[in-house]
Amino acid sequence: MQLAKLKVGSKGHVSHFTDNCMACKLLSMGILPGTQIEMVRAAPFGGGCYIKADNLLIALRKSEACIIMVR
Amino acid sequence: MKPAPSPTPEPKIALIGNPNSGKTSIFNQLTGLQQKVGNFPGVTVDKKTGTLDLPGGIHAELIDLPGAYSFYPTSKDEKLVVQSLVQPGNENYPDAIVYIADVTKLEKHLLLFSQLKDLGIPVLLALNMADVAEQEGLQYDLEKLGRKLGAPTLLVSGRTGEGLEQLKQLLVDLLAQIPATNVPIDSTQYRLAPEEAKLITQVQGDFPGYTPYQLVLLAHHIKWLPFLTPTQKQVIEQAIENTGFQDLQLQVYETMQRYDQFTPIVQQARDKDGLGSASFTERLDDFLTNRFFGPVVFFGLMLMIFHALFTWAELPMNFIEGAFGGLNTFLQNNLPEHWLTDLLTEGIVTGLSGVVVFVPQIAILFFLISLLEEVGYMARAAFMFDRIMQFFGLNGRSVVALISGGACAIPAIMSTRTISNWKERLITILVTPFISCSARIPVYTVLIGFVVPPTKVGFVSLQALAFMGLYLLGIAAALLAALVFKLILRTNETSYLMLELPEYRLPVMRNIWLTVWEKVKTFTFEAGRIILIISMVLWLMSSFGPPGAVKRAEEVARRSAQLKNLDETATQDLIDAQVMEASFAGQLGKFIEPAIRPLGFDWKIGIALITSFAAREVFVATMATIYSIGHQDDEYSIREKMAKQRDPITKELIYSPATSLSLLLFYVFAMQCMSTIAVVKRETKSWKWPLIQFAFMTGLAYLSSWLAYMWLS
Numbered sequence: 080m081q082l083a084k085l086k087v088g089s090k091g092h093v094s095h096f097t098d099n100c101m102a103c104k105l106l107s108m109g110i111l112p113g114t115q116i117e118m119v120r121a122a123p124f125g126g127g128c129y130i131k132a133d134n135l136l137i138a139l140r141k142s143e144a145c146i147i148m149v150r
Numbered sequence: 151m152k153p154a155p156s157p158t159p160e161p162k163i164a165l166i167g168n169p170n171s172g173k174t175s176i177f178n179q180l181t182g183l184q185q186k187v188g189n190f191p192g193v194t195v196d197k198k199t200g201t202l203d204l205p206g207g208i209h210a211e212l213i214d215l216p217g218a219y220s221f222y223p224t225s226k227d228e229k230l231v232v233q234s235l236v237q238p239g240n241e242n243y244p245d246a247i248v249y250i251a252d253v254t255k256l257e258k259h260l261l262l263f264s265q266l267k268d269l270g271i272p273v274l275l276a277l278n279m280a281d282v283a284e285q286e287g288l289q290y291d292l293e294k295l296g297r298k299l300g301a302p303t304l305l306v307s308g309r310t311g312e313g314l315e316q317l318k319q320l321l322v323d324l325l326a327q328i329p330a331t332n333v334p335i336d337s338t339q340y341r342l343a344p345e346e347a348k349l350i351t352q353v354q355g356d357f358p359g360y361t362p363y364q365l366v367l368l369a370h371h372i373k374w375l376p377f378l379t380p381t382q383k384q385v386i387e388q389a390i391e392n393t394g395f396q397d398l399q400l401q402v403y404e405t406m407q408r409y410d411q412f413t414p415i416v417q418q419a420r421d422k423d424g425l426g427s428a429s430f431t432e433r434l435d436d437f438l439t440n441r442f443f444g445p446v447v448f449f450g451l452m453l454m455i456f457h458a459l460f461t462w463a464e465l466p467m468n469f470i471e472g473a474f475g476g477l478n479t480f481l482q483n484n485l486p487e488h489w490l491t492d493l494l495t496e497g498i499v500t501g502l503s504g505v506v507v508f509v510p511q512i513a514i515l516f517f518l519i520s521l522l523e524e525v526g527y528m529a530r531a532a533f534m535f536d537r538i539m540q541f542f543g544l545n546g547r548s549v550v551a552l553i554s555g556g557a558c559a560i561p562a563i564m565s566t567r568t569i570s571n572w573k574e575r576l577i578t579i580l581v582t583p584f585i586s587c588s589a590r591i592p593v594y595t596v597l598i599g600f601v602v603p604p605t606k607v608g609f610v611s612l613q614a615l616a617f618m619g620l621y622l623l624g625i626a627a628a629l630l631a632a633l634v635f636k637l638i639l640r641t642n643e644t645s646y647l648m649l650e651l652p653e654y655r656l657p658v659m660r661n662i663w664l665t666v667w668e669k670v671k672t673f674t675f676e677a678g679r680i681i682l683i684i685s686m687v688l689w690l691m692s693s694f695g696p697p698g699a700v701k702r703a704e705e706v707a708r709r710s711a712q713l714k715n716l717d718e719t720a721t722q723d724l725i726d727a728q729v730m731e732a733s734f735a736g737q738l739g740k741f742i743e744p745a746i747r748p749l750g751f752d753w754k755i756g757i758a759l760i761t762s763f764a765a766r767e768v769f770v771a772t773m774a775t776i777y778s779i780g781h782q783d784d785e786y787s788i789r790e791k792m793a794k795q796r797d798p799i800t801k802e803l804i805y806s807p808a809t810s811l812s813l814l815l816f817y818v819f820a821m822q823c824m825s826t827i828a829v830v831k832r833e834t835k836s837w838k839w840p841l842i843q844f845a846f847m848t849g850l851a852y853l854s855s856w857l858a859y860m861w862l863s
Contacts, residue, residue: 109258
């Protein structure tokens, strides 16, 4: 399932990425396959989301959250 | 032990780390006021360097490289890190590296460290935020960590200064060992993929002195690395083709290998887990990034900044203007009457005053912005407004610049430095001057009465509504222009949000003061130079004219004043008006009259447009001089005088609603501020963008004024 579709408050583990280019940047920030991600909240004006990956708080655009597949 | 051969006279040390690792705090702690800002050649990224005094009387040059996550850059800033480190012999190639990692996020912060290790440059691993780790009870076995990772490791704190003396000592030891450790490396920390290994053997011969990993990086970044010769490029391109080297796949492969390698090391060296401080931040964010309250709090904060820019800056600005005015009077009274005295007082001192007067606003804005940045709030603003701003080709952080632009475009444009995407930053810089700044207020005040009657509709006065309309017009122009630039400007830089939201922390005041100091210094010395030159040119233009013309004008004025029996002040006012008309500025005003006729402007307004270039509010003073009431330049008496002006031939009112509206629109849109131009030049590091900006803003001003005048007359 796409991370973008995760309900606010629920958690998942990264299984893989569907875009290599964006995956590289996510990997370098420490979001790896297996990392636990919690969907914390949606952005005020829609579009983006606020996630927690291990102990990192990260803001993502929708397009960025769509390429992360979670279990 | 044989005496270590002394290293190069001033060893270069690079400070490297992820964004949010607290690198800048460490840099400020280590160098204090001994820092300077320069340029990386060819790009618009600032290069911060400082002098580092080490034990044993060694002075080292410390370079603060931009924060980066890895050697696979996504912004100009990150590219610089790669560019400086993949080419041995590059002017920024360091003798040693101090790597800063946040100890509370060690597993996330070691990727770049692991990559650095493959460059063969001696590295010191400084684990920052020691104070936070202690509070949370987080503990590492430093000796074990250092041994497994292969670098001297220590705990430091950019906040308290803890560990920095030890850091300096370790750095001295590291530098002393350089000749011994300076053996070519022939391997990498991770297991090379077969394609990479093959590529290395194929190109090695052409790149003496490069480590295998540097060669891999050359292949990854061949498209943009600027220093490769055509032959070198060809060699690498050939090898890429021969080996089937896949850029992205290999990037993922390498990154995963590195994580697999250092993650267990970190876990094994961790003696005690911390409690984690994220929970406080998360609870605060429940409110501060809330769908409803988030934006409300943000606009509240922005309102406070806006208010501070207006009210706190007023007193020091008045003081500065008063002090320079006093200095001018003193000089005029004590120096012989000569054009050199005038140059000194009206050209140089007035120009200096025009530079220094911006300092309070710059200092206040940067104090407040870096306070918000320092506590970790700015990243939230960028997150909340990303979607809206993205639509206009801007960045979430652009909101801050656009709002500050309502006070003054100069500090606002300087504040765009934190936008890492170049296209988004450039667009923000280009459109911010459309926002009506405080210098336009006097112009609006003088002119609005000629267009809108002082009647009220219900509770609201029509003039107040018109005033607000002018502001909204500026905002609309800024957003629309941004949209246009978004479509026109091409970039190969992909835009990302992927923004780390740092934990909220108490600000380190030292960092804030140093930012304020640096911004004020750069503005005064870099933009200030240009402002001073333009203001001298403007002074020359308005006080000199073709030979004899000024003198003749003076005599004519004196004679007619005698005929009319005017008192001393009125005589001087009349002389000033006639001299202004005869000056080059007056001539230029008359020269451009045919061009501004279609807008409803005469040559007198033309002069005001030219002199307004010093600052828009100069419009008022110029009007006062032209209508020879120079000694009572308050807005009310000028309005009175202007309201009576009639065309000498047609006897129609000059400041008719049509002309006045046209003039108002001109002031809303036109780029009439040399200080803004100077700052844009400084921030974009070329004359190209300020000139483009000047052209499109003035073009839009001309067009809208012309349409308005056509419509009303």
